Amino acid sequence: MARLRYDPWVLSLHLIDATAARWVTLSPDRLAQILAETRPVETIQTVRVQAVRANVGEMPSLVENGRMIALAGFSERILCSSGEGMLRQEVEEVLRAFTSIEFSLPQKLRNQLLPFQQFDSQTCENELAAWLKTIEYYARVKSTWRLPSEIVVRLPAGKLAIDVSDRLSRLGWRNAFQVQRGGELVGFTAEQQQAQYGMKLCEEPYRVITFGACGQLTGCSGDQRQRVYFGSLEEDTLRGLWEGAAMETWRRNRITGQCQGCPGLGSDLRQPSLISVYNSVGEQRFHEYPRQQLCKIANQAEGNVAPRMVTARDFFCAPRKVS
Numbered sequence: 151m152a153r154l155r156y157d158p159w160v161l162s163l164h165l166i167d168a169t170a171a172r173w174v175t176l177s178p179d180r181l182a183q184i185l186a187e188t189r190p191v192e193t194i195q196t197v198r199v200q201a202v203r204a205n206v207g208e209m210p211s212l213v214e215n216g217r218m219i220a221l222a223g224f225s226e227r228i229l230c231s232s233g234e235g236m237l238r239q240e241v242e243e244v245l246r247a248f249t250s251i252e253f254s255l256p257q258k259l260r261n262q263l264l265p266f267q268q269f270d271s272q273t274c275e276n277e278l279a280a281w282l283k284t285i286e287y288y289a290r291v292k293s294t295w296r297l298p299s300e301i302v303v304r305l306p307a308g309k310l311a312i313d314v315s316d317r318l319s320r321l322g323w324r325n326a327f328q329v330q331r332g333g334e335l336v337g338f339t340a341e342q343q344q345a346q347y348g349m350k351l352c353e354e355p356y357r358v359i360t361f362g363a364c365g366q367l368t369g370c371s372g373d374q375r376q377r378v379y380f381g382s383l384e385e386d387t388l389r390g391l392w393e394g395a396a397m398e399t400w401r402r403n404r405i406t407g408q409c410q411g412c413p414g415l416g417s418d419l420r421q422p423s424l425i426s427v428y429n430s431v432g433e434q435r436f437h438e439y440p441r442q443q444l445c446k447i448a449n450q451a452e453g454n455v456a457p458r459m460v461t462a463r464d465f466f467c468a469p470r471k472v473s
């Protein structure tokens with residue numbers, strides 16, 4: 151097993167790139183190559199698959215991709231989708247191939263439901279009904295076949311023109327899925343998010359290895375930013391791409407470029423108590439330290455555990471060596 155700098159813990163794959171003039175799909179050969187290179191990295195257990203939507207005929211290949219990832223030995227396989235086009239006969243196979251399915255609102259519907267947007271209630275109602283029907287069907291199949299995979303519905307944190315949460319609570323097989331709100335920015339008030347604290351603690355460039363559908367390593371798995379590319383595994387090794395000069399330069403410079411205005415993505419490192427640590431050591435060193443150590447510092451600062459003798463600043467004096 152190998153270790154890479156920053157201990158990345160997620161492999162994120164964009165199966166379809168719809169930002170180009172024509173759609174690009176990740177080929178099975180490229181997927182196999184990416185899995186073979188990333189599997190030996192001991193810190194990566196999770197693969198997150200971003201499927202923009204499943205058009206007619208794409209569900210079988212989505213299932214095949216999930217199975218390939220499972221066969222490669224990744225224990226956690228998350229499929230993130232808007233659910234569009236996913237109400238097809240392969241639902242059971244999808245639930246068997248992935249350990250978690252995360253549904254979010256389709257972008258167009260979400261935009262229409264935002265406050266102060268022009269709101270065509272009939273169109274929204276129809277689109278929402280189709281989306282809810284998909285979720286209910288997945289919940290039904292999961293319950294009927296007693297499948298262990300999780301179904302999570304992610305809703306935006308703010309108020310929407312229709313109470314989507316209420317509609318979800320009225321669906322059948324409600325116990326078969328969870329609903330989470332604005333999960334990416336846990337621990338931050340709206341003011342802090344506006345002040346871009348979320349962006350400061352964004353883990354993407356350090357913890358998430360993202361490949362686009364064209365097989366290129368990209369800088370960010372978020373779909374709210376135009377992507378930057380650092381080359382493919384045909385051009386360099388995984389270590390060469392991830393630790394290479396181009397990506398390191400981008401990590402340092404991105405806040406004034408690609409990341410400007412983005413609230414960032416991350417997980418449990420987003421406690422406000424870590425902001426002062428972040429400010430004193432800088433983004434790159436902050437992300438060089440293991441997650442458990444950062445969690446301990448945050449817990450100490452928030453009084454969740456007995457205080458220790460070392461201060462957060464002392465803790466960061468000797469950078470961890472990459473093995």
Ligand code: SF4
Binds near residue numbers: 352412415
């Ligand atoms: S664009 Fe946003 S999510 Fe992506 S790396 Fe930058 S801050 Fe993080």
